[in-house]
Every structure is written in C-alpha cells, then in structure tokens.
Amino acid sequence: MKEPGRYLVTAALPYANGPLHIGHIAGAYLPADIYVRYLRLKGRDVAFICGSDEHGVPITLRARKEGISPQKIVDKYHAINKKGFEDLGIEFDIYHRTSAPLHHKTASDFFRKLYEDGEFIEKEEEQFFDEQENQFLADRYIVGTCPSCGYDQAYGDQCEQCGTSLSPKELINPVSALSGNKPQLRKTKHWYLPLDRYQEEWLEEWIDSHQNDWKANVYGQCKSWLNQKLHPRAVTRDLEWGVPVPVEDTDSKVLYVWFDAPIGYISATRAWAEEKGKDWEKYWKDEDTSMIHFIGKDNIVFHCLIFPSMLKAHGEYILPDNVPANEFLNLEGDKLSTSRNWAVWVNEFVEQFPDKIDVLRYTLAANFPEQKDNDFTWKDFQNRNNNELVAVMGNFINRALVLTKKYFNRQVPEVKELTDYDRVTLERARAIKNDLEDRIEHYKFREAVKIAMDMGRLGNKYLADTEPWSLYEKDPGRVATVLNLSLQLAASISIVIEPFLPFTAEKLRKFLNISKLDWGLAGQSNILEAGHEVNKPQHLFQKVEDQVVEQQVEKLQEARRKKEQQERGVEPAKENISFDDFTRLDIRVGEILEAEKVPKTRKLMKLKVDTGLDTRTVVAGIAEQFSPEEVRGRQVSIAVNLDPRRIKGIESQGMILMAEDAEGRLTFLSPGTKTQRGAVVK
RNA sequence: GGCGAGAUAGCUCAGGUGGUUAGAGCGCAGCAUUCAUAAUGCUGAGGUCGUGAGUUCAAGUCUCACUCUCGCUACCA
Numbered sequence A: 001m002k003e004p005g006r007y008l009v010t011a012a013l014p015y016a017n018g019p020l021h022i023g024h025i026a027g028a029y030l031p032a033d034i035y036v037r038y039l040r041l042k043g044r045d046v047a048f049i050c051g052s053d054e055h056g057v058p059i060t061l062r063a064r065k066e067g068i069s070p071q072k073i074v075d076k077y078h079a080i081n082k083k084g085f086e087d088l089g090i091e092f093d094i095y096h097r098t099s100a101p102l103h104h105k106t107a108s109d110f111f112r113k114l115y116e117d118g119e120f121i122e123k124e125e126e127q128f129f130d131e132q133e134n135q136f137l138a139d140r141y142i143v144g145t146c147p148s149c150g151y152d153q154a155y156g157d158q159c160e161q162c163g164t165s166l167s168p169k170e171l172i173n174p175v176s177a178l179s180g181n182k183p184q185l186r187k188t189k190h191w192y193l194p195l196d197r198y199q200e201e202w203l204e205e206w207i208d209s210h211q212n213d214w215k216a217n218v219y220g221q222c223k224s225w226l227n228q229k230l231h232p233r234a235v236t237r238d239l240e241w242g243v244p245v246p247v248e249d250t251d252s253k254v255l256y257v258w259f260d261a262p263i264g265y266i267s268a269t270r271a272w273a274e275e276k277g278k279d280w281e282k283y284w285k286d287e288d289t290s291m292i293h294f295i296g297k298d299n300i301v302f303h304c305l306i307f308p309s310m311l312k313a314h315g316e317y318i319l320p321d322n323v324p325a326n327e328f329l330n331l332e333g334d335k336l337s338t339s340r341n342w343a344v345w346v347n348e349f350v351e352q353f354p355d356k357i358d359v360l361r362y363t364l365a366a367n368f369p370e371q372k373d374n375d376f377t378w379k380d381f382q383n384r385n386n387n388e389l390v391a392v393m394g395n396f397i398n399r400a401l402v403l404t405k406k407y408f409n410r411q412v413p414e415v416k417e418l419t420d421y422d423r424v425t426l427e428r429a430r431a432i433k434n435d436l437e438d439r440i441e442h443y444k445f446r447e448a449v450k451i452a453m454d455m456g457r458l459g460n461k462y463l464a465d466t467e468p469w470s471l472y473e474k475d476p477g478r479v480a481t482v483l484n485l486s487l488q489l490a491a492s493i494s495i496v497i498e499p500f501l502p503f504t505a506e507k508l509r510k511f512l513n514i515s516k517l518d519w520g521l522a523g524q525s526n527i528l529e530a531g532h533e534v535n536k537p538q539h540l541f542q543k544v545e546d547q548v549v550e551q552q553v554e555k556l557q558e559a560r561r562k563k564e565q566q567e568r569g570v571e572p573a574k575e576n577i578s579f580d581d582f583t584r585l586d587i588r589v590g591e592i593l594e595a596e597k598v599p600k601t602r603k604l605m606k607l608k609v610d611t612g613l614d615t616r617t618v619v620a621g622i623a624e625q626f627s628p629e630e631v632r633g634r635q636v637s638i639a640v641n642l643d644p645r646r647i648k649g650i651e652s653q654g655m656i657l658m659a660e661d662a663e664g665r666l667t668f669l670s671p672g673t674k675t676q677r678g679a680v681v682k
Numbered sequence B: 001g002g003c004g005a006g007a008u009a010g011c012u013c014a015g016g017u018g019g020u021u022a023g024a025g026c027g028c029a030g031c032a033u034u035c036a037u038a039a040u041g042c043u044g045a046g047g048u049c050g051u052g053a054g055u056u057c058a059a060g061u062c063u064c065a066c067u068c069u070c071g072c073u074a075c076c077a
Helices: A022-041 A057-066 A070-087 A101-116 A195-208 A216-227 A257-276 A280-285 A297-314 A346-352 A357-366 A378-408 A420-441 A445-466 A476-496 A502-512 A546-567 A579-584
Strands: A006-011 A046-052 A094-097 A121-130 A142-145 A172-176 A184-193 A236-238 A253-255 A289-294 A329-331 A374-376 A587-597 A605-610 A615-620 A635-639 A645-647 A650-652 A658-660 A666-668
Touching (some): A006 A022, A046 A257, A184 A236, A195 A216, A216 A297, A257 A280, A280 A289, A476 A502
Antiparallel strands (some): A587 A635
16 A cells, blocks of 8 residues: 555534534544544654534524524534543644634635536525525425315425425415414525436446445445435525525525535645645645545545535545544443433543543543444443553553662663563564554554553563562573563553553653654664663552442433433423314224234334224324233223324324323323223313 | 344454454453552353355355344334
8 A cells, every 4th residue: 555645634523512422532533533643653744634513504593592693602612622622632733613714715615616617506496485584494494284185284395194295385375484474485596516417427436446445334324325326415505604605696595514514624724734834735636645534424425425526526626535434332321312411521521530531532442333333331431441551551561660660770771681582572562563553554443452552461471471570689680681671662652552542651751751752663672772760650540449430320310310300391382272173173082902013114003993983993103112912902092083094005093192201202091990982082 | 114234252342355173352260470559470161153044175254035233214203
C-alpha cells in the first residue's frame, strides 16, 4: 500500500441541540482521535476536522419551544461539546461550526458551482404556505379530510385511517397543523441532486470497488440502498434557519441540512488552514491526500453515497478512501437514549472522574462496536481499570521504577551483556509495535488497544523470569542489564499508549523524566541513555472501588426513573367534543373466542370476538406483547360501530381498546368482573 | 415481509484466498513468587464453532434452507 502524502480525517459533525454521551464518543470521535494521534506520532501530515452541525428543523423547533433564537441554542451546545472533546483529550485541529460566515460562504459557493454546471434537477411545485407563521409547510404539518375514506384528520403525506398515501393537495379542507389556519398554495422551486443518474454513471461501480477494503457493515448498508435504487434528492428547503440558497428570487430558502453539513468539513478545513497558514485545497483536491470519515452507522448513507456524489458532481474534489463507521454502543444492556435519559454524559463523567479520562477511553476502545453493537457496563469499566490498567500496566511501571530506585538510585543502569532471552524480549517488543501499526492502519482499534497492553504484559513477564531482586547480591551487572531493558520497555509503553491513553502517556513521561518521543522508537533498546535519572516511583492508575460502580448504576436508574415520572401522562388532552359526539361511539364488552397471529407481520393478531350482538373478526396490533393463548377467553372493550377496514387482506370489524403507557406497554381495558357479553360501555 | 449485519469457551471478542490437536483477554481452579496498589508469572479446566443439509480428500472458513438477535424499511399503532 502506497503511503499518502497527507491525511484528512473527519469526525461526524455533532448536531448542536444536545450534549454528547459515550455512545457518540465510541462511535466516531475516539476511534478518529486514536487514528490521528497515531499518524501524528509517525510524523505524518494530518488535518483532523470536526465541528458543530447547527442548522435544520429540530433546532428551530427547539428554539421555538424554549422561546429563544436558534443561534442561542447552538451557541450553548457548541460550547458544551467543544469543551467535552477537549476534556476527553480528543484533539481536533479545529472544531468549527456551520453557523460561521466562512461556512455559509463555502456551502453557498459549492451549491452555486453545481447550479451553474447544471447538475441539479429543478422542480417547481405548488406547496402549502401558512401565512400566519410565514412559512411553507412540510407534508406532515398539513391536516385535512381524506379523499378516499373521508377521515378528517388525514396527514398531508398519508391517511392514517385508510392507509392511502396522499399528497397535501388531495386533501379536502386542508389546515395548517401549526396555526390551525387554512394554508395558501404557493409556487416554490427546489433543486434536486440526481443520485439515480450518479448510480448509473459511477457511484455503484465506485462502491463495488471498495468491497474488500471497507468494513462489511458499511459496504452492506450501501449495497442495500443501491439495490433499492437511489432517487433524486432535494437539496433545498423552505426554511429560515440555514444557509440561504444563492440564487435570485429564493427568499426564505436554505440548503437542506444534509447538503450543508458535510460541506462543514470543507469550511472547517479552510478555517484551520487560514489560521495555520496552510493550503486547504491540498487536503481536499490533491489525489495524494487520503480522506477518512469517522462516523456512526446512522451516517453511512450520507458519507458513502450522498456526500461523494456532491464532491464528484463538483468535480474538483477527491473522494474518501475509507469510511470506518462503527455500530452502536449500548449501556448496561439497554440502548442509549437521550429521551429516556439512559446515558453516560460526557460533561458529567468529566466532572466526576477528572482523573479517569483515560480509563474511559480505554474501556470504550476495548469495547468499540466495530463489527456489531456492543455493551458498556460500569462493572466492565471497573474490571478493566483494576485488572488491566492497574494490575498489568501500572504495576509493571511501578515495579521497574521501584527496582531502579532500590538498586541504582533512580539512574538508568548500563547494559552489560545481552542474553538470548533479552534479545527475544526485545524482538517481541518490536513485534508488538509492528502488530499495533497493522491494526491501527486497518481501523481495528479494539485489537490494537489489547496489543498495546501486551507491552505491559511483556514487561511483567520479563521481570518475573529474570528475577532481578534475587540476583543483586551475586550479579549486580545482570541486574543492571535487566533494569535497563525494563526501563526501555517502560519508555516504549509511553509511546504506544499515547494514541489510546494520552493523559497516562504524559504522566508516564513525567515518571521517566522524558519528553514526547517518536513512534519509530517504540521497541528500541536505546531510548533511554545510561545515567539518565528517572523520577520517584508512583502509581500510574488508582483502583476503582465497588462502591463507585454501584453509585453509577444507581445514578443511571435514578435518572431514568425521574425522567419517566416527568413524562408520565404527557399526552395532551384532545379538543372538547359534544356529548352527542360521544354517544355516537358504541363500545361494548366482548369476549375473545379465538386468536391467531397474522402471518408475515410483527404486531398483528386476528381475533374472533363475541360482542353480544354477533361474532366478528377484528385485527389488533397486540401480537408483540400478547400470545394468542393468553388473550383467548378474555373480556375486553371493543368499539363496534367503526367502519370496517381491511388490514393485510383481513376485514377488521371494530377496534379493541387498549391503554398504552409511556413505554408503549399495552393493557386491555377489561371489566373488573366478568359481565354480560354485549354490555354497553358508557 | 424486503434489505443489511451478526450468531465461535461462563463473559467480551479474533479467526485473509477452506488444510495438522479452534485462539486471545477477563473470569474460574491449581502451582510458583514477593520488586510491586494481594499486584505478577506459569499450568489447567472449559467449545457438537446457531440448526439442518450439500460441495470437497478436507469446512468455523464455500453453497442452500431454517432459527434467533440488532439496524433500516414496509405494514401496524
């Protein structure tokens, strides 16, 4: 493999409407940081780029809800996340932001170039506009009467009642969901990127060419999309918050976030280059640059299909060499979730464990979800700290330093004569270094971190086998050699752990009284000169007590409980209806006679229900939580005068009433004691 | 249902182009050892490699079917 002249490494731009948790870190930022630190140690030319993604609808909605400007929101989270990365030792060359003027200009120019080259498909359409809110309405924000079934709460994209997919214009009496007013039809123009054409022309072929060097999950995901055929994708939106579309007569149109965000990598590189007096174009337009995108799996399509399409369409840019996307990290067996507050937040961790940043980095790296989703547990955090960092690595360093102090007054002793075993040990150290390079360059970080730990194991074994403490009386010369080599190993450790444990590496360099060393020295036998004075022995890591683990797990559960309580019963009340409206509903007590799962569906169960009036068939979405056996014979509430509706080819004549809690758990509304079939519920 | 990824020791995971007794770390058991935060080193137990067929002299490794898990998507709510 040819070594590229320079690297451009990007990490996904975090969306600036919330804080970061360890899932984000394990997915993209820590692997990227490890990779970049390694490249820097090797003296390679690398630009490490990240920043906040600050546009898009969710931010505007949040701003509206909190009654502040979108800029206030993004300012807040930009600052929090920027600091979070710094605290974790994730050292971007620049942490930029997409609300910066330079980004607006870069994205704008990019669009303009494609526009002028005629790359876009231009479509003019009529869309609904809410005059009171002064904005165009997304399909989902329009409600009206369904033309095919007459349901009056159908959405602009689909009728929930009959399942017909709709366009907003088909709705009878459309109403804006934002203001409740009647929206006006207005002409609006949008631009589309012809992904379908690119698929034919080069994109699919390009993806295929990476079958062997891209990760299986990444390649597979791309193929899945290509198999389903790509479609033109709109690159603009009618919205106020974002990068204005740089074409005449396009008031209140902005670039769609997914178009604008990846260009953020480019503008960030420009900002960095300006600051450092570098040429940004070399990093983006020179074939001798290797571009690597680190992302989570949710971002694969954008980085492997859409962004490359944009770059290629522009014409001057290189395409990524690799997109090593990770899968997701779970926490204590459950999916990380911001809304359920099931997460370890970066800012909280940093506050509570300022001296354990590297332990987190180590635990995460050892558990990176590289092939499949993986789990983070506090118990594992403790085990890895106590059994690996403390017991293996910290212990070896301490042993080497204590022995040096004891026998040589903290001076690195001179090598007298190397035995075969010494040579084998040195060879092994060099092999570790080489293995490490191989793994890191192939993005196998969890293996890499284990191999780095092997350097500590090697040291422990070396001391155990040579037993310098029982030798000093008889053969001080031998002890000198052994301790010299042990200290060389310690110095090697300070090099090879730098990508994973930068704070520890720094600490270890202080112990050894040395400055930062080049990667190439790792595994060498002459890193430290004889006579060099090392510092007093200290511990590299502290143990984590059981109590700490228990506290953290308890804290997690506590936070989740609180969140759940907060959210309990949040479903807002519907509009008032008249008593007459209510009496039109006919709800009865029915008894389920038969039940079977509807084949080829996940949730649907077909029920035969005796309503007292008749026996009828009802399809209900309960199969995920109930088995046919447990519902059979059960008395339930059933709405009997609903229009029948065909679901999966079965005519459903009514609806079983269920209560659904915040977790989505369903409960039957059954009479407290058995009662007459057909009894009226009122 | 469609598409994708995964299923290998108690746990977390490695196992290019098929080839002798299937590996690592942690955990567990025994032994050794004391320089070290009872840390370390050695040895060992433990696996029908999801299930069932097939290709082959030979399959964890290739083919097909099936089961289960996760994700996207559809349907449903």
